[in-house]
Amino acid sequence: MNRRRLIAVARGDEAPDLVITGAKVFSSFTREWLDETVTIAEGRIAGFGEPGTTGGEERIDATGKYLVPGFIDAHVHIESSKLMVDEFARVLLMHGTTSIVCDPHEIANVLGTDGIHWLLDVCEGLPLDVWVMASSCVPASSFESPRRPFTTGDLESILNRRHALGIAEMMNFPGVVSGAEGELDKLAISRATHVDGHAPGLIGHALDAYIAAGIRSDHEATTYEEALEKRRKGMWVLLREASNARNLLDLLPLVKEFGPENSAFCTDDREPDFLYREGSINQMCRASVAAGLPPEDALLMATLNAARYHGLKDAGVIGPGYMADLVLLGDLEEFRPERVWKEGRLVVDAGVTTGVEDRDVPLWVRRSVRNAPVAAADLAIPCAPGEIRVIEIIAGQLLSNEVHVEALIEDGTAIADPSRDLAKIAVIERHHATGRIGNGFVTGFGLQRGAFASTVAHDAHNIVVVGVSDDDMAACVARLEELGGGIVAVSDGEVLEELPLPVAGLLADLPVAEVVERVDRLHEHLSQMGVDSPSPFMTLSFLALSVIPSLKITDQGLIDVDRFEIVPLEVKAR
Numbered sequence: 001m002n003r004r005r006l007i008a009v010a011r012g013d014e015a016p017d018l019v020i021t022g023a024k025v026f027s028s029f030t031r032e033w034l035d036e037t038v039t040i041a042e043g044r045i046a047g048f049g050e051p052g053t054t055g056g057e058e059r060i061d062a063t064g065k066y067l068v069p070g071f072i073d074a075h076v077h078i079e080s081s082k083l084m085v086d087e088f089a090r091v092l093l094m095h096g097t098t099s100i101v102c103d104p105h106e107i108a109n110v111l112g113t114d115g116i117h118w119l120l121d122v123c124e125g126l127p128l129d130v131w132v133m134a135s136s137c138v139p140a141s142s143f144e145s146p147r148r149p150f151t152t153g154d155l156e157s158i159l160n161r162r163h164a165l166g167i168a169e170m171m172n173f174p175g176v177v178s179g180a181e182g183e184l185d186k187l188a189i190s191r192a193t194h195v196d197g198h199a200p201g202l203i204g205h206a207l208d209a210y211i212a213a214g215i216r217s218d219h220e221a222t223t224y225e226e227a228l229e230k231r232r233k234g235m236w237v238l239l240r241e242a243s244n245a246r247n248l249l250d251l252l253p254l255v256k257e258f259g260p261e262n263s264a265f266c267t268d269d270r271e272p273d274f275l276y277r278e279g280s281i282n283q284m285c286r287a288s289v290a291a292g293l294p295p296e297d298a299l300l301m302a303t304l305n306a307a308r309y310h311g312l313k314d315a316g317v318i319g320p321g322y323m324a325d326l327v328l329l330g331d332l333e334e335f336r337p338e339r340v341w342k343e344g345r346l347v348v349d350a351g352v353t354t355g356v357e358d359r360d361v362p363l364w365v366r367r368s369v370r371n372a373p374v375a376a377a378d379l380a381i382p383c384a385p386g387e388i389r390v391i392e393i394i395a396g397q398l399l400s401n402e403v404h405v406e407a408l409i410e411d412g413t414a415i416a417d418p419s420r421d422l423a424k425i426a427v428i429e430r431h432h433a434t435g436r437i438g439n440g441f442v443t444g445f446g447l448q449r450g451a452f453a454s455t456v457a458h459d460a461h462n463i464v465v466v467g468v469s470d471d472d473m474a475a476c477v478a479r480l481e482e483l484g485g486g487i488v489a490v491s492d493g494e495v496l497e498e499l500p501l502p503v504a505g506l507l508a509d510l511p512v513a514e515v516v517e518r519v520d521r522l523h524e525h526l527s528q529m530g531v532d533s534p535s536p537f538m539t540l541s542f543l544a545l546s547v548i549p550s551l552k553i554t555d556q557g558l559i560d561v562d563r564f565e566i567v568p569l570e571v572k573a574r
Helices: 003-009 085-094 104-123 153-158 175-180 181-187 203-210 224-232 249-256 271-279 281-290 295-302 304-310 469-482 512-528 536-542
Strands: 019-021 023-029 032-035 038-041 046-050 058-061 064-068 071-076 097-102 129-133 164-170 195-197 236-240 265-267 328-329 335-342 345-347 387-393 400-406 408-410 414-415 425-430 437-443 453-454 463-469 487-493 494-500 551-556 557-562 566-567
Touching: 003 019, 003 038, 003 046, 019 249, 032 265, 032 557, 046 536, 058 271, 071 236, 071 304, 085 097, 085 104, 085 335, 085 512, 097 304, 104 129, 129 153, 153 164, 153 181, 164 181, 175 181, 175 203, 195 271, 195 414, 224 249, 236 249, 265 281, 265 295, 265 304, 271 512, 281 295, 295 304, 304 494, 345 437, 387 551, 400 437, 425 469, 425 551, 437 551, 437 557, 453 469, 463 469, 463 536, 469 487, 469 494, 494 551, 512 536
Parallel strands: 019 058, 023 064, 071 097, 097 129, 129 164, 164 195, 236 265, 387 437
Antiparallel strands: 019 038, 023 032, 038 046, 064 328, 328 335, 335 345, 387 400, 408 414, 425 437, 425 463, 453 463, 453 487, 487 494, 551 557, 557 566
16 A cells, blocks of 8 residues: 555545545444545545545446445354355455454364465455454364364464454353363463454353453354343453354344444354355344344444454544445445445446456365265164153254153164154264264254265364264265265265365355355255255254254264263263
8 A cells, every 4th residue: 555645645636546426425433424425545545525636536426325334244254154265255245245354263173274374375365354363262172073183382373374363262161261271371372462252151150250361252142131241241242143043133132222332243154045145244234224223233233343343443434544445335224235345446346246366275175084984883873772862953043952852772772763853963083084973863953864964063074964864874974075075965875965065175166156056955855855944054063063052962972061071872871
């Protein structure tokens, strides 16, 4: 940036690069709509009013439109989109998001710090600001098996990056609350500007201890009461609307009653179909306004508040010297961008994104699936008659319940029982071919035949498979190994549909429209197999996350998250 020229344009002594006239311009600091002309130079806002000097500048007549700052996602995992970063950027820009703060702990669990540095390298030069928080929990807990655990040195190497900010979500909240030395070491890293939280259901003295550790935000609140306590005690509440954690409408009353301060929007984990069709942060603005929130409050949480929390001093505002990240809206109801500028350059026009170059993927990033072969016999679960622990899915949430169900026994093993919506679930270690498998049962999918599986399994991303047939479950695992990662549905030994995810077993190297088409077909097949979950693959992936209550499963077995221990399948067994 030529700061001298920017100042000269602001004074009126030199011509700007771009002039936008006629729009109602959102003032983030006063929540007003200004009838102002906006001048832009050197990728920044130069000022308001007609330029003092003209000559060669581009002029845009935006009469009747609304000009707002580019949207900022306060917490997102790029990998959950299942899109390579270039395609991810195209989709986000199309929906008006010009900056994100990401936690790349998905690829970190698969490829270590090398994976994070590769991801950040390929994000360089994109017309999307990708800010990074250093992944604090790789693995999320000792009950998970990643490629390798992170050290404080790993975190420090990430914080040396140009776009690094602080420490990402501290998911091991029991460790923080108990004062575990390893967790406190992470919190003491000097380069970190701030620390994000992850504390589902944490309240009372335990919450006090968590906040006292220096953690300043949380995106896991699912109820008004939980979010209110966290905000009262000084935390930023990041309202989340993910594919299978839709908490926005439950938490909006907090904003309506106490205002938008110390609140921001985040998408966390969005599947490609949701992202492509409905949008990103703009969808949260749309839903919030439809629920009665003033559009000005929604825009603050979508722009300035996210920038303020993360210390992004040049973003979230249309004002002299701020980044010219701009979104032109036709109305304040749908929040569908007509044009988007990134640093003063037009990157979206009439819904079409331009100026994003394709990125290459090296072989070492593609070759990440290394599981030992799995036969149907490896999925058999020896069990005596009696009650067993079963993971119960809670629709629209990452939380799950533990329920006790009478086991269906055949030849000394517990088997699936579709008549009671009782399916088998297994997590297979896929980084070091150890052959380790955690077996259990799940209810809530509605699966009546076949099996489906994925190499996306938060956060260690081992293979997770659900089925009512051991043979079909084993066939799913074999196909995923052949694909080098992905999602697959199998019935009667036949692969019905699949989505290859060859990039670290997490990302596709296909255009978003094709990815969405394949996801749609997978959903159709699963529906025919009896599955009635609205987001079955995202739901499946989070059943393997050992830090969200109450009962989860990893390659090490069933995890009682409330007690933070491995528990046996059989209720009476000890």
